[in-house]
Amino acid sequence: MSIQGVIPPLVTPFDAEGEVDESALRSEVRFLLDAGVHGLSLGGSTGEGALLLDDELVRGLEILSDEAAGRCPLVCGIIRNSTRDAVRAATRAVAAGADALMVTPTFYHGTDARGNYSFYQDLSGATDLPIIIYNVIAQNPITPEMMMDISQIRNVMGIKQSVGGMHGFNAMMSTCGALTNVYGAQDDMLVFDYLLKATGSISAILTVFPELCVQQWDAVQAGRIDEALEIHSRLVPVWQMVSCAGMAFPGRVKKLLELLGRTGGLPRKPVLEPEPDVTAQLRYALEQANLLPEELPEVRV
Template identity: 40%
Template sequence: MVNKLRGIIPPAVTTFNSDETINEELFREHLEWLLQSNIAGISIGGSTGEGHALTAEETRRLIQIGKEVIDGRVPIIAGIIRDSTKEVIEYAHAAKDAGADYLMITPIHYFRPDDEAHVAFYSAISDAVDLPIIIYNVVATAVITPECMARLAEIKNVVGIKQSGGDIHALNKMVLTLPKEQTVWSAVDALLYPTYALGAEGAIAALLTVLPELCVEQWEACERGDYERAKEIHYQMLPVWLEMDKTNMPARTKECLRQRGFNVGVPRGPLNVLSDADREAIRQALVSAQVIKDEVLN
């Protein structure tokens, strides 16, 4: 399957109330804010969206809301983080029924599956649900190697891979060796512009959610070959990522957005809200990135 999706694709957070129900009004506002930048798509239910904690019906509902708000302006990529083929197919059907345009699926998190298991897993999903599949290579116990990805690229609905886990070397090898119709998206948040220079065709990453306007500007700078400006933006954004890339990243992402003036609710348990010290460190990073003023934290 040929993929035409490239560019900046921020993963939406899931806006939970204090009782852990979904706040649909805040979710709509969050999506509208992301759409103000020249983004190429929105991911719903990925790891930034706490997809591991969502039921199939919640995933369906969030995508339904996304479909209403986005109204065809950009594609919706449905993140699915489950630990059995059966569950993934259940979620994938829910996502397709709700109007998702793509599926973004992690490998399972347990038992260290070998390449044969990865191929069987994604083949079964492709056979069951006819939507383009983006493989999300982020699970430390189930790494998709470039060699395994070459096999997965032969599966009918697989269109590419979101390369995460900080491994720019694997991303580089995938860009060099995968068939040209396969897309490699970057999720190496600390090194986005070098991955674009190496051939990544955009990004799907948490930093994009917090700083969408800067990430789009950086991508567009790379597209026109202005790597000096891309490097400037890299160093402008890096302090923010260094504060996000710690334990409890969904809560850190939400705190970044809260300090930027956007209420996106609390994380779902067992994730907890951040300490005052963490919140202050995030404030200083956002000030350094010039996206908030240097004011006392409230």
């Protein structure tokens, strides 16, 4: 399958006991598919993938595969701290129906250029699935120079560029854009990634506002830049309320879904829901952007 366009990373809904709420996950998959997205991703940062056991990742993929029924590619996030564990998760993802892997560099000890090359080479040898590098680890970034080498590995087909802001994206695109696919991941800058010819995007804002984000992608592809920029201006103030939370952002993303009447569930501890005053600020930002539903849902406080 072609892996391009708007590929939202799903949240993983948890219940009060910290278990995966499969019904809520199915509801989110259906909502995103109905919005016309071009792919689905599970197990990334938005989905709290570093907190998921292999069994949970596999079960989530089975649910996605069942609901999508071949309508779009399924990209499985792999966030593990050793080659052995990443290979094991990747191998199981193949059997569960993944069409591609999105693999984060190791994040606890990190490594160097030689270690990163070895990591992705071993993953490529373990499966025949396309691999997208998820370049998000600030202490172990994949530089454009590293990517020049890594992109030559069989099965490595792209990079999701999440570090370095627009300068980082531009450097990766200008250095490696002719060699591999570069995906946008900066929630408040996606329109500019598209203008720089990103292959697509895999970013949390897509899972919150899929219809608008698909419209924005389509507008850029059709040359309707003013329309795309209008959507950008509408969404950015809302997203600024999410991004200021740092690495605890899954709780705010799920609260946004709840405010929109959807079923994002709870985050998995120690990630917590936002405080009531933050929830009120999120609601206000949605109201100002005219994005609140007409019938407001009941929201946990």
